[in-house]
Amino acid sequence: MSSSDAADLRSVLDALLDGVVVVDDEGAIRQLNAEACRILGSSSETVRGRPVEHLPGSECFAKGVRTVLADGASLVEHELVLPRRFDGDLVVDVAVSPLLDDASRRRGAVVLLRDRTLGTALRTALAERAQSVVLGSMAAGIAHEVRNPLAGIRGAAELLGARAAGDRDRQAAQLIVREVDRIAALLDDFMVFSRGDLLRLAPLNLHRVLDDVLDVLATDPLAARVSVTRRFDPSIPELLADGDRLMQLFLNLGRNALEAMEARPATLQIRTRLRLDHRLDVDGERVATVAVDVEDEGPGIPDSVREQIMTPFFTTKRSGTGLGLPLARHFAALHGGSLQIESKEGHGTLVRVSLPLRRAS
Ligand SMILES: Nc1ncnc2c1ncn2[C@@H]1O[C@H](COP(=O)(O)OP(=O)(O)O)[C@@H](O)[C@H]1O
Ligand SMILES: [Mg+2]
Incomplete structure (x- = not known):
């Protein structure tokens, strides 16, 4: 391959939206494209020639690389957590495939890394919003069914308290009023869900x-x-x-x-x-x-x-x-x-x- 071919290939790799890590048949790192450098927080120069296990963040694919180098089959894994030292962890899809030469001999392996962090965060946010909507309609239903009878119970208990002959009856009536107030306060909190968006x-x-x-x-x-x-x-x-x-x-x-x-x-x-x-x-x-x-x-x-x-x-x-x-x-x-x-x-x-x-x- 001429040097301009190699430069072309590098710019193609760098233009990819997936991270690409190339290792040789001994598992030593040959190349990282730009997205792999971003995901792993490394640069091609500092890690070239080192065993793949030395690459920060390679915990989630180094074993896969060894397996592929040993038996030649491809591997795909979804939503692995890629730990990072200085930034937040990422969620990535990982694919490892053998790299073959013209005579189909194994020359190494290629790791593809797809950053799924944004997609995962978006899905979580959507699920949270869906839960809020369900809570909203539940709250409206409960409020309607419970509020009116509660007011009635409270009024009746106050009346009983006022007419009570002895202390015990009066205390029982007060207990009802207190507990009704507690439920009403709870309902107030819960009503927040239904008070619209x-x-x-x-x-x-x-x-x-x-x-x-x-x-x-x-x-x-x-x-x-x-x-x-x-x-x-x-x-x-x-x-x-x-x-x-x-x-x-x-x-x-x-x-x-x-x-x-x-x-x-x-x-x-x-x-x-x-x-x-x-x-x-x-x-x-x-x-x-x-x-x-x-x-x-x-x-x-x-x-x-x-x-x-x-x-x-x-x-x-x-x-x-x-x-x-x-x-x-x-x-x-x-x-x-x-x-x-x-x-x-x-x-x-x-x-x-x-x-x-x-x-x-
Ligand atoms: N900072 C915290 N540390 C430990 N446990 C917590 C903390 N915040 C929430 N929890 C747990 O989550 C539960 C639910 O919290 P919350 O919805 O605020 O209801 P509440 O405080 O009335 O129990 C708590 O009962 C507690 O077990
Ligand atoms: Mg609390």
């Missing part, structure tokens, strides 16, 4: 909202021995959002964090970051996002509980409502954003809210 958008300073949230949380007795660190990214501009709902969202997350730390001396961290690399669709336009992290040093969320925490009414607390997280996610979804939780038992909990940076125009 209308956001009252206004330009706001996200950090001011977070400061307000922390001021409210500071009045909670659980906050007494908790120290709060704020790391706010000063490059975040004003954004269009619904301040009341954001406040509610972050109050729910902050309360969970305080409850998890149970008034022990511990730190609650609130961090914000403008992310130009992570974009979300807003009315057909891809806009940068703002990440707000709420991280606590509580006990974390056990795997056995993990799957259920987004289910309305699921709670592990004696007086919990089980609506804090589903509502928080609902508010994030209403803004076109998302809410993710990272938690390991014994290592605290990190909740990340991603909001699209809608600008006031």
Whole structure:
């Protein structure tokens, strides 16, 4: 092959939207195209000649390369997690095929890497939005069926209390009134799901909202021995959002964090970051996002509980409502954003809210 052919081939490889890694028959790296360099955070020059296992992030395909070099069959795997040292993990589809010479002898292998992170994130966001819609219609139905009888029960109980002959009867009537009020409060929370998808958008300073949230949380007795660190990214501009709902969202997350730390001396961290690399669709336009992290040093969320925490009414607390997280996610979804939780038992909990940076125009 002439050197201009080789240069042509390189520019073709670099133009591909998939990452390409070429290894020789001993598994040593020969070439990375531009997309592979981006995905793996490496450059062709620094890794050429090294065994494929030395390539950062190759955990998810190095074994496959060895198998293909050994038996010559192709391999395809979907949605593997590719760990990265300096950036967030990626989700990739991996295909490994043998590289044959003219006489069909094995000369090495080619790895194709397709970055699926965006597709996966989009699917998660869609599923979250679908859940919000279902919750909305459920909430409307429940509200209608339960509200009126509740008012009737409360009125009747008050009447009975007023006419009660003895203390015991009066206390029983008061108990009914109290419990009805508790159900009504729960219903109020839940009604938020049905109150339509209308956001009252206004330009706001996200950090001011977070400061307000922390001021409210500071009045909670659980906050007494908790120290709060704020790391706010000063490059975040004003954004269009619904301040009341954001406040509610972050109050729910902050309360969970305080409850998890149970008034022990511990730190609650609130961090914000403008992310130009992570974009979300807003009315057909891809806009940068703002990440707000709420991280606590509580006990974390056990795997056995993990799957259920987004289910309305699921709670592990004696007086919990089980609506804090589903509502928080609902508010994030209403803004076109998302809410993710990272938690390991014994290592605290990190909740990340991603909001699209809608600008006031
Ligand atoms: N920061 C956290 N640390 C540990 N567990 C948490 C945290 N946040 C939420 N959880 C778990 O998720 C469950 C649901 O949370 P939520 O929807 O806010 O309802 P509630 O707080 O009323 O229980 C909690 O009962 C708890 O088990
Ligand atoms: Mg809660």
